[in-house]
Amino acid sequence: MREFLHDPIKTLQSISRKYGDISHFKLGRQHVYLINNPDYIEKVLVYDHRNFTKGKRLQLAKALLGEGLVTSEGDLHNRQRRIIQPIFHSKQIAAYGKTITDHASTLNQKWKDGDTRDMLKEMMQLTLSIICKSVLNYDVESEAEEVGKALTICRNYSKRLQSPLGQVLNKIPILPDVRGAKKAREDLDKLVYGLIKERRKRPEYDIKSYDDLLTRLLQAQDTTTESMPKDGGKSTSTSSTGATSPPSEMSDRQVRDEVMTIFIAGHETTANALTWTFYLLSQNPNIEERLLYELRTVIDNNRTPTVYDIPKLKFTDKILRESMRLYPPVWSMGRYVDNDYTLGKYTIPGGSTIMMSQFLMHHDPRYYSEPERFNPERWSSEAKSILPRFSYFPFGGGIRGCIGESFAWMEGILVIATICRQWRMRLVPGHRVELDPAITLRPRYGMRMKLERRNV
Numbered sequence: 331m332r333e334f335l336h337d338p339i340k341t342l343q344s345i346s347r348k349y350g351d352i353s354h355f356k357l358g359r360q361h362v363y364l365i366n367n368p369d370y371i372e373k374v375l376v377y378d379h380r381n382f383t384k385g386k387r388l389q390l391a392k393a394l395l396g397e398g399l400v401t402s403e404g405d406l407h408n409r410q411r412r413i414i415q416p417i418f419h420s421k422q423i424a425a426y427g428k429t430i431t432d433h434a435s436t437l438n439q440k441w442k443d444g445d446t447r448d449m450l451k452e453m454m455q456l457t458l459s460i461i462c463k464s465v466l467n468y469d470v471e472s473e474a475e476e477v478g479k480a481l482t483i484c485r486n487y488s489k490r491l492q493s494p495l496g497q498v499l500n501k502i503p504i505l506p507d508v509r510g511a512k513k514a515r516e517d518l519d520k521l522v523y524g525l526i527k528e529r530r531k532r533p534e535y536d537i538k539s540y541d542d543l544l545t546r547l548l549q550a551q552d553t554t555t556e557s558m559p560k561d562g563g564k565s566t567s568t569s570s571t572g573a574t575s576p577p578s579e580m581s582d583r584q585v586r587d588e589v590m591t592i593f594i595a596g597h598e599t600t601a602n603a604l605t606w607t608f609y610l611l612s613q614n615p616n617i618e619e620r621l622l623y624e625l626r627t628v629i630d631n632n633r634t635p636t637v638y639d640i641p642k643l644k645f646t647d648k649i650l651r652e653s654m655r656l657y658p659p660v661w662s663m664g665r666y667v668d669n670d671y672t673l674g675k676y677t678i679p680g681g682s683t684i685m686m687s688q689f690l691m692h693h694d695p696r697y698y699s700e701p702e703r704f705n706p707e708r709w710s711s712e713a714k715s716i717l718p719r720f721s722y723f724p725f726g727g728g729i730r731g732c733i734g735e736s737f738a739w740m741e742g743i744l745v746i747a748t749i750c751r752q753w754r755m756r757l758v759p760g761h762r763v764e765l766d767p768a769i770t771l772r773p774r775y776g777m778r779m780k781l782e783r784r785n786v
């Protein structure tokens with residue numbers, strides 16, 4: 331336990347090296363089974379997902395996220411996923427490409443040649459403003475502003491709830507942090523419910539006037555025969571009458587939960603991916619040169635990139651892919667085993683937890699030669715086609731795989747293209763770069779970098 335808390339990645343790596351594809355250990359009283367084989371991971375996430383839930387730890391996140399996609403289970407999750415999935419289809423979200431490049435261009439204007447900045451902080455702010463604009467058509471230029479501040483407080487507070495001490499402190503309502511988090515949550519609720527009410531009041535709250543994800547969520551309907559309960563799915567049972575119901579939309583409460591979920595799930599991960607990418611480029615100037623060549627060729631006349639450039643930015647794609655291989659923003663995932671489950675030669679007892687780690691898989695020499703080397707060229711179409719599906723899974727997979735994957739690729743590639751075309755970034759000498767594997771994989775001390783404006 332002590333070893334795991336001190337350095338979870340190293341501990342898991344040494345367990346898997348010693349014991350192979352399935353290993354068992356205890357964390358406190360919890361039995362944990364680490365699985366470290368792409369076929370087993372595929373079995374758990376895709377084929378046998380019904381035998382698992384996401385576990386009790388998520389109950390805590392419900393205080394903020396309610397019953398949104400990340401925290402709901404069973405029938406409610408299936409129904410919500412069915413309704414929301416089409417909204418995140420790559421063709422649908424292309425509309426947000428301009429929001430992404432507009433916000434990245436604002437940074438280009440704000441930064442000055444010779445500035446030293448913490449790129450983690452900059453990217454958190456950037457992805458937060460992008461998600462606020464895309465979801466609510468709301469402008470948040472800094473974390474100092476009301477919404478940005480409230481979201482940041484909630485995000486940090488949810489993270490603290492993951493620790494046993496945080497859980498104890500959470501029960502003391504007079505503590506300033508607990509009060510602050512409550513107030514931040516109430517402020518956000520007020521804003522989101524207010525916007526929902528306003529949109530619903532307009533007889534024609536059409537996509538053209540507010541092309542944001544909130545409008546799309548309000549318009550989304552479940553057209554299958556299983557109707558959404560009037561409480562928006564607060565109860566997890568579905569209508570079992572078998573009768574065909576009219577298409578049903580989400581309740582205000584359900585829309586609020588999904589909005590909050592998309593806010594939280596949709597910005598920190600991408601910010602980490604971008605920060606690590608800038609770090610890797612700074613350490614590999616030859617690769618950075620090749621990136622610049624591609625950007626200059628595809629995005630001619632120093633114009634702002636658009637979604638139409640993305641298919642041509644093949645090397646940029648490989649760089650982001652390789653960056654998320656080395657530093658997967660979600661570095662591990664767990665599943666709670668409902669009933670005894672057979673995997674390979676073993677039976678995993680109901681009540682235990684299965685753990686899978688993107689970090690371990692992505693650094694496994696069985697699938698990646700020289701796994702520690704940043705080598706975007708390894709991602710040729712041929713190499714991709716022979717890798718087992720779950721040897722690379724930064725976005726998870728199956729019914730609970732990341733719904734924002736297309737959004738994240740679009741955002742990642744467009745931000746890299748917009749920023750790296752203008753700036754060369756170098757790590758500040760002496761800055762310590764260390765992994766901080768919490769829920770997401772952050773650089774523990776941020777990423778202080780010096781900015782040099784490129785000659786264009």
Ligand code: HEM
Pocket residue numbers: 399400411591592595596597599600603658659660663664724725726727729730731732733734735737738
């Ligand atoms: C590089 C960026 C991102 C990474 C690496 C990432 C990774 C993941 C992973 C691994 C999961 C699955 C967790 C599990 O199964 O336990 C997930 C779920 C999810 N992600 Fe992402 N994500 C990213 C960006 C986004 C964005 C931009 C959005 C929204 C705009 C988003 C929304 C969600 C949601 C709603 C879920 C829950 C899906 C469900 O359970 O049905 N993510 N993400």
